[in-house]
Amino acid sequence: MTSSLSTASPPEVRRRPRRWLQKNLFNSWLNGLITIALGGVLLWAGVEFLTWAIVEADWRVIPANLPLYFVGRYPADQYWRLWLMLAIIGALSGLTWGVLAQRVVRLFTVPVLVGLSLGGLGMMLIPTPPIYRLFGLGITLVSVFSAWGGRQLARQFSQLGQWLSLLWAVTFLVAFWLIRGGLGLKVVSSNDWGGLLLTVLMSVASILLCFPLGVLLALGRQSSLPVVRGLSMAYIELVRGVPLISILFMGQVMIPLFLPEGVRPDRVARAILGLTLFSAAYLAENVRGGLQAIPRGQWEAANALGFNAPLTVGLIVLPQAIKISIPAIVGQFIGLFQDTTLLSIVGLLELLGISRAILANPEFLGKYGETYLFIGVIYWGFCYAMSIGSRRLEQQLNTGQR
C-alpha cells in the first residue's frame, strides 16, 4: 500500500570502536576507573590461569584415562557397539536438523561451518588411537550428509516430519539394546557402564520418563476432582520438600532393605527412578505455570465448539501451556543433567564418579584441577547445547508475531 514509505530504511549508524568504548566503558570518570580495575583483575586471572594450564598442569591424566571418562569400565572389545550407536544417533540428528531446516535458505551458514570444522578438528585431536579419530570424523560427516539428505527428502515427502518422532523412539530402543546387549549380543552388566555414557543415559531416560509424569501431575493438580487434585498436590509438595540426595540414597540403600533377598532391581534403574520421581514434581509446577497462563476464553471457545475435557486439554490447552513453559522445562532438564553428579555420592561411576575414582589412583593423585576442568567443560558443552536447542524450539513454535 505505502511502498514508497516502506522502502525507506533507518539511517545507518556506523559503529566506531572508539565511540563504542567511550559510550559503554568510559562515559564517566568513575565508570572508567571501574573498567580499568575490573579489566586488571580479569587480565591477572587470565594470565594466572594460562600459566597454570600451560606450565604447571600435567594433562596426562586425561588421555591416559580417556576411555574411563567416556564409557567407564565398558569392555573394550565391545566399543564398536557404542560407535555404531553414535553413528545412528548422529545420522538421525542430522536428518532431523535437515527436515526442521527445510525452509531455511542455506543449511550450512558460516557459523555452522565453523562449528562443524572445529568439531571435526577436535575429533582429530582427541588423544586416542587413530582409528577412533577416524570414527569420530566419520560420524561428523555422516551427520552432515544426512542433514543435507534430510532437507532434500523433506522437500519431496512432506510426511517425513511426522515419522521422525517414531524414528527417534525406535532409535532409543536400539541404542539401549546396543549398550546393554542381549538378543544375540554379549550382555554388558550395568555395573560396567560408566562415565559420560552413564551420565547421558540416565539423563535421557529420566527426562523422557519425567516429562509425561510431570504433565499428568500438573493436570491432576488443576483437576476439578478433589481426590485427584489432593493426591497430585500431596505428591508434588512431598517430593519438593525432600532433597534429591536423600531420595537417591533411599533408592540405593533403603529399597534393597525392604525387598526380599535376591530381589534387587538394577542400580542404574533405581537411580533413574529416583531422578524421574524427583524431577516430575518440579516439572509439574513448571507446566502448571503454563496452564494457568492460558486464558479462560480458550476453554470457553473449545467448550462452545463441543470439545470434551480430554480433547480440550490435549488439542488446545496443553500445546499452548507447554510452549509457554519450554524455557522453564529446559531449565529443569539442564538441572536434571547436572543433578546426575549426585549419584557419584551413592557410588555410581558416572562422569563425576569415575573422575573421583581416577583421582584415587596413586598414579594421578592430586590432579584435581585438570580432571575437574575437563569434566566441567564436558558438562558445560551438554548444557549449552540444550540451552541453544530450547531457544531454537521457541523460535520454531513462535506463531504470534507478524
Add this chain to the structure above:
Amino acid sequence: MTQSQTEMIQDAGDAGIETRPMIVAQDVQKWYDNHFHALRGVSLTVNKGEVVVIMGPSGSGKSTFIRTFNALESYQKGRIEVDGIHLCHDLKNIAEIRREVGMVFQQFNLFPHLTVLKNVTLAPIWVRRWPKAKAEEVAMRLLERVGILEQAHKYPGQLSGGQQQRVAIARALAMQPKIMLFDEPTSALDPEMVREVLDVMLSLARSGMTMVVVTHEVGFAREVADRVVLMADGLLVEAATPEDFFNRPQEDRTKKFLSQIL
C-alpha cells in the same frame, strides 16, 4: 446469497413457514458464587430463523443470559430448552446442545497455536468426526464466504481484529450449527473493522440462521433484528420489533437506555 451458501446452513430455507421454537427459556435465575443475583427470572423464546438482538447496560446480565444457552454458565432456577433438548446437568445433553449451537465471542478466542484453516477444521474433525478432506473443503468454502480465503495458512496472531472475528464466525459455522450466539462480537474491534464483521453477520441472518446477538450496534439491530430485547439488572424489560423498540418504547427503563445511547 448463492445456492451453496444457502445449502450450508441446514434447515434454514423454510424459515418463516413454521414457527418452531429453537430456544425456550423460562424464568431463568442465576446466582454467582458470591451470591450476586445475575439473572432474576428471565423468559425468552427464540423461533427458528429469528434474529433476536439483546441490548442493555453493562452488568445487566445479557452476556450471562446467552451464555446459559450453551451451558458456559450454569443456572439455578427455571428451565431452558434448546432445539427440544432440556439443558440440565446431564453432560450428554450439554454435549448435544453444544454441537448445535455456535458461539462468537467478544475476544475472538481463536486458538493461537493453530493456523486459520486448522482453527476452522479442528472441531468438525474431532467432534463431528468428519474426514479431514471434507472438513477442509467445508472450511475453505466458509473462509471464502467470510472473505479470508487468502489467509487460510496464516496464524491468528498475523491477522487484524476484524479478520480474526470473521475467522471465529467461520469456525463456529463449520460445525453447521442450528443456532448462532454472538456475545458482543464487535465490541473489541477498531471502529473501521466493525463493518466487515457486521456484514458477515447480516448475510448470515439473511440466509435464515437463528441468531441471538448481544450488541450495542443500533444500526445492526434496526436493520437485521426481528425482535430487540432490553435487559437491565438481570431482568428482561421490554421485547419488541425494532420499529417499536426504537420509535415507540413502552417502558421508562427502555426510554432512559435509548436516550443514553442514541
